[in-house]
Structures are given as C-alpha cells and as structure tokens.
Amino acid sequence: QVFASLSRREKPDFLPSPWQGKMLFIAGSTHPGEEEQIMTLYQRIRGDFPSLRLIIAPRHVERAVEVVSLVQKHGLRAVRRTELTGQPLEASQESSSVLILDTIGELSALYQAGTLIFVGGSLVPIGGHNILEALIYKKPVLYGPHMHNFHEIAALVEAKDGGRRVQDLNELEQAVRKLLSDPQGRERMGERGYQVIEENRGAVSRNLSLIRRYLLSGFTDASLR
Numbered sequence: 001q002v003f004a005s006l007s008r009r010e011k012p013d014f015l016p017s018p019w020q021g022k023m024l025f026i027a028g029s030t031h032p033g034e035e036e037q038i039m040t041l042y043q044r045i046r047g048d049f050p051s052l053r054l055i056i057a058p059r060h061v062e063r064a065v066e067v068v069s070l071v072q073k074h075g076l077r078a079v080r081r082t083e084l085t086g087q088p089l090e091a092s093q094e095s096s097s098v099l100i101l102d103t104i105g106e107l108s109a110l111y112q113a114g115t116l117i118f119v120g121g122s123l124v125p126i127g128g129h130n131i132l133e134a135l136i137y138k139k140p141v142l143y144g145p146h147m148h149n150f151h152e153i154a155a156l157v158e159a160k161d162g163g164r165r166v167q168d169l170n171e172l173e174q175a176v177r178k179l180l181s182d183p184q185g186r187e188r189m190g191e192r193g194y195q196v197i198e199e200n201r202g203a204v205s206r207n208l209s210l211i212r213r214y215l216l217s218g219f220t221d222a223s224l225r
Contacts, residue, residue: 025114030121054099061102061104114137117142118172121146127150141193
C-alpha cells in the first residue's frame with residue numbers, strides 16, 4: 001500500500017521551466033559533511049555535463065540556510081524551493097543555480113523527475129535512509145558505505161545490481177560519471193532496482209500466512225527439537 005501510494009504521486013510542478021529536459025542529479029536526505037562532498041562533486045563534473053542540474057534535499061529542512069551558504073561558498077546561486085512560488089527562475093541564472101528543497105513531504109515525488117539519485121546519511125556514519133522511495137520510480141540509486149539501518153534492502157538491491165554502494169567521494173564521482181554517460185545503463189539499473197521491490201512486495205503477507213498455517217496446525221517449539 002505504501003508503494004502504491006508513492007507510485008500514484010504526481011510529478012512536482014515547481015521545478016524551474018528552464019530545467020525541463022535537463023538531467024537532474026538529486027541528493028536526497030543529506031546530512032552535514034555530505035553536502036560539501038556533493039558540491040565538490042558537482043563542481044568537478046558540471047563542465048563535462050553542461051545540462052546537469054543539482055538538487056539538494058537536506059534531511060532536516062531547518063538546515064536549509066546552512067546549505068544555501070555552502071552552495072554560495074562554491075560560487076553558485078542557491079535557490080530555495082520556497083522561493084520558487086510565483087518567482088520562476090530566470091533562464092540566464094538557471095545554469096549556475098542549485099535548488100535546495102526546504103519543504104517537507106515533497107522529496108519522494110521529486111525523485112520521479114530525477115535522472116540520478118544519491119540517498120544521504122550514507123557517506124557519513126548515520127546509517128543511511130530509505131532507497132525504496134527512489135527505486136519505486138525505477139531510478140538509478142547511489143549511496144555511501146554507511147547503510148546499516150537499511151542493510152537488508154541494500155544487500156538485496158546490490159545483489160541485483162539495482163543500486164550501487166560507493167566508499168567515498170572519488171568512487172561516487174566515478175559512478176556518477178559512468179551513469180550520466182550511459183542512459184541505457186541508468187535504465188537497466190532502475191529496472192533491476194524496481195524488480196527487487198516487485199519480488200519482495202508480498203514478503204510480509206507470505207510470512208504471516210506461513211505463521212498462521214503453523215499455528216492452526218498446532219505447531220509448537222517442541223516440534224523444532
């Protein structure tokens with residue numbers, strides 16, 4: 001039911017019109033220490049991918065001001081999502097702008113518009129965040145080494161090559177460059193990630209049915225001995 005609800009969400013309509021048709025790199029649920037690395041990565045690659053635009057969604061929206069300052073430190077223009085209402089981004093400014101998602105509840109839907117997704121809390125030892133929100137839209141997903149809060153799903157996804165774990169900024173850059181240069185590779189990864197969801201969609205129901213069957217048949221601990 002959760003996935004069905006996600007898949008029915010409409011694509012966001014707040015993205016700047018000049019960004020239509022551009023490649024979007026979305027860094028979602030980021031934490032301190034990750035935005036700096038994402039900005040460094042973006043500065044390294046944006047010259048090689050001039051149609052690439054960056055969106056950063058800090059895990060805690062109250063950090064938006066901090067992220068804005070970081071973007072400005074890198075010499076780019078930071079635009080907050082809450083600033084876009086009624087104020088469309090000018091075409092002359094869009095190529096040097098980074099969008100900061102400073103609202104709650106819009107990230108999952110925003111993933112639909114993404115070309116490539118990085119899920120935060122993983123380059124720093126937080127434990128990772130939910131990668132399923134991007135996989136449900138068949139998006140290629142990258143994340144760092146710290147995924148202990150989502151160890152099982154990450155393992156399933158990696159076994160299918162439906163997502164990619166990177167160890168540090170340099171590995172992230174390599175993975176981003178490779179995927180941005182390979183549209184078919186992005187599509188394959190997105191399809192494989194979605195396949196993991198499909199294959200495990202009924203896992204809870206199957207487990208409950210199994211437990212119920214044993215209970216009804218008088219299954220006890222003694223039968224395990």
